[in-house]
Structures are given as structure tokens and as C-alpha cells.
Amino acid sequence: MQTVDTGATRTPLLNDPAKRSLIYQVGVLLAVGALAYYLVSNTLDNLERQAIATGFGFLEKESAFEIGESLIAYSAADSYARALWVGVLNTLKVSFVGILLTVLLGTLIGIARLSTNWLVSRIAAIYIEVFQDIPILLQLFFWYAFFYEMLPAPRQALNPVAGLFLCNRGLIFAVPAEHPDWGWAGWAFLAACGAVYLLRRWALQRLFKTGKTVPLFWIAVGLLSGLPLLAWLLGGAPTAMDVPELRGFNFQGGVSVSPEFAALLLGLVLYTAAFVAEIVRAGIQSVNRGQTEAAKSIGLKPGQVLSLVVLPQALRVIIPPLTSQMLNLTKNSSLAVAIGYPDFVSVANTTINQTGQAIEGVALIMAVYLCLSLLTSALMNWYNKKMALVER
Amino acid sequence: MTVHVYDSRTAEIKPPVTSVGVLGWIRKNLFDGWFNSVLTVLVLALLVKMVPPFVRWALLDSHWLPSGSGCQDAQGACWSIVTANLRFIIFGFYPHDLQWRPLLAMIILVALLFYSRNRKHWRYALGWSWLAGLAVMGLLLRGGFFGMAVVESTQWGGLPLTLLLAVFGLTGAYPLGVLLALGRASRMRAVKTLCILYIEMIRGVPLISLLFMSSVVFPLFLPEGVTVNKILRAQAAIILFTAAYIAEVVRGGLQAIARGQYEAAESLGLNYYQTMRLIVLPQALKIVIPPSVSILISAFKDTSLVVIIALYDLLKTTKSVLADPRWMGFSAEAYIFLALIYFCCCYFMSNYSRRLERELDTGL
Numbered sequence: 001m002q003t004v005d006t007g008a009t010r011t012p013l014l015n016d017p018a019k020r021s022l023i024y025q026v027g028v029l030l031a032v033g034a035l036a037y038y039l040v041s042n043t044l045d046n047l048e049r050q051a052i053a054t055g056f057g058f059l060e061k062e063s064a065f066e067i068g069e070s071l072i073a074y075s076a077a078d079s080y081a082r083a084l085w086v087g088v089l090n091t092l093k094v095s096f097v098g099i100l101l102t103v104l105l106g107t108l109i110g111i112a113r114l115s116t117n118w119l120v121s122r123i124a125a126i127y128i129e130v131f132q133d134i135p136i137l138l139q140l141f142f143w144y145a146f147f148y149e150m151l152p153a154p155r156q157a158l159n160p161v162a163g164l165f166l167c168n169r170g171l172i173f174a175v176p177a178e179h180p181d182w183g184w185a186g187w188a189f190l191a192a193c194g195a196v197y198l199l200r201r202w203a204l205q206r207l208f209k210t211g212k213t214v215p216l217f218w219i220a221v222g223l224l225s226g227l228p229l230l231a232w233l234l235g236g237a238p239t240a241m242d243v244p245e246l247r248g249f250n251f252q253g254g255v256s257v258s259p260e261f262a263a264l265l266l267g268l269v270l271y272t273a274a275f276v277a278e279i280v281r282a283g284i285q286s287v288n289r290g291q292t293e294a295a296k297s298i299g300l301k302p303g304q305v306l307s308l309v310v311l312p313q314a315l316r317v318i319i320p321p322l323t324s325q326m327l328n329l330t331k332n333s334s335l336a337v338a339i340g341y342p343d344f345v346s347v348a349n350t351t352i353n354q355t356g357q358a359i360e361g362v363a364l365i366m367a368v369y370l371c372l373s374l375l376t377s378a379l380m381n382w383y384n385k386k387m388a389l390v391e392r
Numbered sequence: 393m394t395v396h397v398y399d400s401r402t403a404e405i406k407p408p409v410t411s412v413g414v415l416g417w418i419r420k421n422l423f424d425g426w427f428n429s430v431l432t433v434l435v436l437a438l439l440v441k442m443v444p445p446f447v448r449w450a451l452l453d454s455h456w457l458p459s460g461s462g463c464q465d466a467q468g469a470c471w472s473i474v475t476a477n478l479r480f481i482i483f484g485f486y487p488h489d490l491q492w493r494p495l496l497a498m499i500i501l502v503a504l505l506f507y508s509r510n511r512k513h514w515r516y517a518l519g520w521s522w523l524a525g526l527a528v529m530g531l532l533l534r535g536g537f538f539g540m541a542v543v544e545s546t547q548w549g550g551l552p553l554t555l556l557l558a559v560f561g562l563t564g565a566y567p568l569g570v571l572l573a574l575g576r577a578s579r580m581r582a583v584k585t586l587c588i589l590y591i592e593m594i595r596g597v598p599l600i601s602l603l604f605m606s607s608v609v610f611p612l613f614l615p616e617g618v619t620v621n622k623i624l625r626a627q628a629a630i631i632l633f634t635a636a637y638i639a640e641v642v643r644g645g646l647q648a649i650a651r652g653q654y655e656a657a658e659s660l661g662l663n664y665y666q667t668m669r670l671i672v673l674p675q676a677l678k679i680v681i682p683p684s685v686s687i688l689i690s691a692f693k694d695t696s697l698v699v700i701i702a703l704y705d706l707l708k709t710t711k712s713v714l715a716d717p718r719w720m721g722f723s724a725e726a727y728i729f730l731a732l733i734y735f736c737c738c739y740f741m742s743n744y745s746r747r748l749e750r751e752l753d754t755g756l
Binding site: 021024025026028029032039042043045046047049115116117118119120123129130132133134135136137138141142145146149150327331332334335337338345349352358359361362365366369370373374 | 422431432583593595596597598601605608609611615693699700721723730731734735739
């Protein structure tokens with residue numbers, strides 16, 4: 001009988017999967033490390049030769065440039081750090097408003113695309129195709145030119161609705177004049193939101209215990225509109241409006257939206273809404289027809305069919321791609337630099353040009369957008385988990 | 393016994409006019425219920441209000457002569473800005489009498505694209521002819537052989553530059569993206585981590601930050617005395633950016649391949665390289681063709697961002713025409729013309745991608 005001497009036939013080093021993989025990994029790490037070392041040493045040499053100081057010390061220095069619009073108090077005497085923070089806030093502002101409007105408009109167009117009305121569905125299809133196929137930057141330039149070239153000067157401002165003016169200084173509209181009562185109405189609205197939330201929990205518990213339903217929708221509408229109205233009435237029902245008036249070459253009063261912001265918002269919303277519309281359409285179509293039919297056959301009303309059966313299933317399909325569209329909108333808002341809206345990239349770019357701290361500036365841009373992306377996806381993942389199918 | 397007589401008159405009674413033909417179609421598709429009727433009327437009213445003035449502006453009252461005469465006081469569109477500056481918009485600062493070269497390069501590209509549309513032509517030879525075609529295109533633009541004058545890349549611009557950045561970007565990004573996707577699917581911890589880091593980092597930042605990096609930071613990375621021209625640097629940024637997106641698309645394809653395929657390949661004694669090249673990638677890459685076309689579309693649109701680092705692509709040439717005092721104030725016309733170019737290219741590609749998706753969908 002032949003005996004096998006296992007000790008004598010050792011596997012060659014490269015034929016042992018574990019060791020081979022270790023060797024490969026060490027090799028890759030070494031290669032990446034060497035590349036990094038090469039780049040860093042080159043960079044350090046170059047910086048030394050051009051006498052550029054490294055580090056983030058420049059953030060403390062006086063920025064010495066003005067920023068067109070800001071959510072917080074800012075002047076040219078403030079530091080670069082504050083200027084950059086103004087930029088971050090401006091980016092957040094346009095992204096937040098943009099995402100809200102995009103979801104609304106995109107959903108509307110997505111539903112219109114599925115309409116049985118031929119005309120409406122055709123127009124939605126044309127909208128989606130046209131706005132998807134034109135680069136966002138071109139659209140931004142177009143809207144920017146629209147505000148600065150095609151709209152009239154303040155003296156001949158377009159006035160489509162009373163209290164709203166459209167001219168080459170932007171969009172100016174009337175708002176209720178300041179009065180403490182408006183604050184109370186706001187608090188009342190928040191209180192109503194809390195009440196509706198608690199009511200919904202109670203109604204669901206009751207539904208599961210007794211099977212009795214509560215007309216929750218109408219109660220919610222009543223609460224949400226009634227409480228602020230009550231607060232408004234109790235506070236003396238102020239009706240004074242802060243109406244913009246033409247004085248000299250520009251409007252005074254009211255709230256004005258700068259042409260840069262308006263052009264950026266318009267471009268981002270119209271572009272991204274086309275993608276969102278396709279996502280919404282696909283999501284709704286992904287719900288099996290049988291689901292709708294079954295829901296109808298057990299006697300649910302059309303509204304209930306949509307809210308209890310179709311939407312919960314469609315949302316599961318919609319949310320992941322919708323998240324990436326929201327991220328796209330946030331990232332595309334960086335194109336503001338091309339039309340002069342002071343978003344973060346625009347401020348960082350000015351900073352780079354003034355201080356010459358290119359590496360730090362670009363690193364800051366990347367870090368801020370990475371944080372925004374991670375934050376948005378974390379939020380949406382949380383929401384997605386909440387909506388996900390709970391399997392038995 | 394009753395005899396049923398075939399009554400020729402009943403046979404001739406047609407369905408009511410309101411349910412067939414044009415009227416029937418209109419009723420079914422436009423006036424189906426009160427809500428749809430109101431919607432139709434509203435939309436029609438809006439169209440009547442908006443379309444005729446637009447047609448009057450764009451066609452009836454418009455000016456087309458390159459001299460631009462009558463543009464300043466006219467009510468209509470001034471297409472003269474396009475007709476007068478067409479060559480500059482399309483070719484940028486490329487020497488005037490040599491512009492047949494970029495034109496020929498673009499014709500080669502379009503011919504290759506049209507030839508590749510048919511799936512019957514998809515063979516290895518086609519891949520090689522693409523590589524050869526791209527090389528010829530690059531050489532044509534640059535010149536310097538057969539007695540053709542050298543045109544430095546600083547003079548390249550317009551549509552050829554846009555196409556170049558998009559097509560070379562995708563060609564360069566594809567191999568890198570496939571490698572990254574394989575790395576991400578790998579069992580080697582270090583490789584996997586590196587790939588995930590790269591992909592997620594690139595996908596988390598806007599392209600414009602990479603373009604900034606290419607224009608201001610990249611020169612610092614190079615040793616003293618070595619310089620790389622601006623177009624190549626932007627091209628590198630576009631490749632690095634697109635590769636991360638391609639990696640994600642290819643990852644989807646890799647995940648769609650059943651485990652049995654890998655196991656069968658292993659049991660045949662194929663090594664990793666052979667498994668990937670012969671078994672996995674051919675199947676995975678076939679699945680991801682339609683999404684790859686979508687990436688080509690977005691790469692094509694994204695090349696317009698190089699405006700921000702002052703490369704003379706299609707958008708930048710148009711903007712510099714608009715900066716000329718003679719043509720100031722005609723942005724709408726110029727941008728609409730550009731939008732048409734972009735729209736035609738993207739519509740062609742997305743239509744093709746949809747067709748491909750239908751054809752490749754074997755229902756499995």
C-alpha cells in the first residue's frame with residue numbers, strides 16, 4: 001500500500017489561495033502607497049518652490065470680498081471661514097428648496113405621463129424628453145439670460161398677479177407685513193401638526209382594536225387650517241401687506257428673489273423634475289394591476305386604493321432612485337459658480353483665486369459635498385427602511 | 393316554424409360616429425369624463441396662447457441673413473447670430489482653412505456610430521475599428537503627418553472637442569470602471585476597501601470639483617518641468633469621474649450573474665482571469681449595455697462643464713460669440729440652437745438605448 005506523504009509535497013506559494021491573495025493585496029497597497037508618496041512628494045516640492053504655505057491657516061484671515069446674498073450677517077471684513085460658511089448655507093438653501101419643488105413637480109409630471117388624457121400624457125412625455133436631453137449648464141445659462149436679457153427693467157416690470165413683479169432684478173412679491181400675530185399663527189400650525197400626529201396614532205390603535213375608522217383626513221385638514229386661523233383671529237386679524245413699490249430704479253419692500261437664485265432654482269428644478277417624473281412613472285407602473293383591482297373589489301374608495309395599496313408599494317421602488325436624483329440636484333447646484341450665485345463652490349473658487357490655496361480649497365469642496373451626500377443618503381436610507389416591506 | 397331571415401339593413405347599421413373614427417378617438421382620449429374634459433380644454437387654451445406667438449417669433453418674424461441686418465429693431469428671432477457665427481460655434485479657434493479635418497473626424501465618428509447601431513456588426517473587428525477610428529480622429533485633429541500642419545490642442549474647440557471629451561472619456565473610463573467593479577466584487581479585503589473608497593468618494597462629489605482639481609491642483613502633482621496640457625487634464629478628470637459610475641453599472645451586471653456560473657467555471661479548472669474573461673464578463677457586460685449608453689449620454693452632457701475651466705467647447709464658443717457687442721442680447725436664439733444640437737444627439741442615443749433594452753430583454 002502506498003502512503004501519501006503530505007508533509008513532503010508542499011503547495012507552491014502562488015498556488016495557495018490564502019497566501020496568494022495576501023501577496024496580491026500587499027502588492028496593490030504598495031503600488032497605491034508608492035503613487036501617493038510620489039504625488040505628495042512632488043506636490044510638497046512644488047509648493048516649496050512656489051513658496052505657497054500649506055495648511056488651513058488662511059481660514060482665519062480677512063476675506064476682503066463681498067457676497068451678493070447671505071442668510072447670515074456677513075461683510076468683507078469677516079474671515080474666509082465665515083465666507084465659506086455663507087456659501088454652505090446658500091448651497092443648502094437652493095438644494096432644500098430645489099428638492100422640495102422637484103419632488104412636487106416631478107410627481108405631478110410623472111402622474112400626468114400616465115394620464116388617460118392623450119394630450120396631457122403627450123405633453124408630459126415631450127417635457128421629459130426635452131429637459132432630460134439638454135445639459136443642465138446650458139439650461140442654467142438660458143434662464144440666467146432669460147432674467148437679465150429678456151425680462152424688462154423694473155419700470156416696465158411684468159405684473160402677472162397683484163403684488164408679484166417679474167423684472168431683470170429678479171422676482172419680487174408682497175408678503176404680510178410684520179406683526180406678532182403671524183408668529184402665533186405659526187406656533188398654532190406647529191401645535192396642529194403635533195395634534196394630528198398624536199391623533200393618527202390613537203386612530204390607528206383604535207382601528208386595530210375595534211375596527212372603527214375615524215375620518216382622519218378631514219379632521220387633520222380642519223386642525224391644520226383651523227388652529228392657525230383661530231390664532232390669527234384672536235390676535236386681531238392683521239391684514240396689512242408689505243407690497244413692493246417702485247422707487248427710483250428698483251423696488252422697495254416685499255420679498256425679492258435675486259435673478260441668480262431664481263435662474264439656478266428654475267434650471268435645477270426643471271431639469272431634475274424630468275428625471276423624477278420618469279422614476280415616479282416607473283414606480284407606479286411597477287405596482288401590479290391586480291393589486292388595484294383587488295383593492296377595488298374589497299370596497300376601497302379610489303383615494304384609499306391610492307394611499308393604502310398603490311403608493312406604499314410604489315414608494316419602495318421610487319425611493320432609492322429618487323435619493324440619487326436628490327443627490328444629483330445637490331451636486332448640480334455647484335454649477336451656480338457659472339451664473340454667479342454665491343454657493344459654496346463659487347465662494348471656495350474666489351478663495352482659491354485670492355489665496356492661492358488650491359489644494360485646501362478643492363479638498364474643502366470635496367469634503368463638504370461628501371458630507372452632504374452622506375447625510376442625504378443616511379436620511380433617505382432611514383426613510384427607505386421605514387417604508388421597506390416587513391416580511392414575516 | 394319561424395324562419396330567421398338575414399336582414400341586410402341591420403348589417404349595414406354602423407356603430408355610432410361618436411364611438412369610432414376621429415370623433416370616437418377624441419371622446420375616448422380627450423373628453424373621457426368631466427375631469428379629463430376640463431383638463432383638455434385648459435391645456436388647449438394654454439397651447440393656443442403660447443404656440444402661435446412662439447411660431448411668429450421663431451419663424452415668421454425672424455431674420456436669417458448672416459449680415460444681421462434688421463435684427464436690432466425686429467420683433468422676431470435673430471437667427472443671424474447662428475448663421476453668421478456657425479463655423480466659430482462649431483469649430484472654435486481651429487484654423488479656418490483646416491477645418492475640414494475636424495469635420496472629417498466627426499464624420500468618421502458618426503459613421504462608426506451608425507455602423508455600430510446594428511447588433512449584427514458587433515464583432516471583435518468592430519472594437520478594433522473603433523480604436524483605429526479614435527486614433528485616426530485624434531491624429532486628424534492634431535495633424536503633423538503627410539505634410540499636414542500641426543494644430544496645437546489649445547486651438548481645438550467647439551463640437552469636435554465636446555465629442556472628443558465624451559467619446560474618449562467613455563473609452564478610457566470603461567476599462568478602469570470594469571477593473572474597479574471587479575475590485576469591489578473581490579474577496580480581497582484591501583482591494584475591495586480601496587475600490588469602494590474610490591467609487592463612493594467620486595460619486596459623492598460634483599464633477600466640477602474634479603475639473604477644478606484638474607486645472608489648479610493637478611499641475612502641482614507633477615514633477616518640476618513636466619506639464620500636461622489643459623484638455624488632457626480635463627479629459628483625465630472626466631475619465632476618473634465616469635469610471636466610478638461605470639463601476640457601479642458593471643457591478644449591477646456582475647451581481648446578476650448566477651453563482652452557478654462561477655462554480656461551473658471553477659469546476660472546469662479555470663483560474664480567476666479565465667473565469668472573468670471567458671465566462672462572467674461577456675455575460676455581465678451584455679446586460680449592462682443599455683445603462684452604459686445612459687452613461688454615455690450623461691458624459692456627453694457633462695462635457696459642457698469644461699466651460700467653467702475655460703475650455704472652448706461648444707457652449708464656450710457660443711458664449712464668446714454672445715460676448716461680442718454686435719451679437720449681445722441674442723442669447724435665446726444661440727442657446728436654443730445649442731439645445732437643438734444637444735437634444736438631437738441625446739435623443740438619438742436614448743432612443744437607441746431603449747430599443748436595445750427591448751431587443752436584449754430575453755425575458756429571463
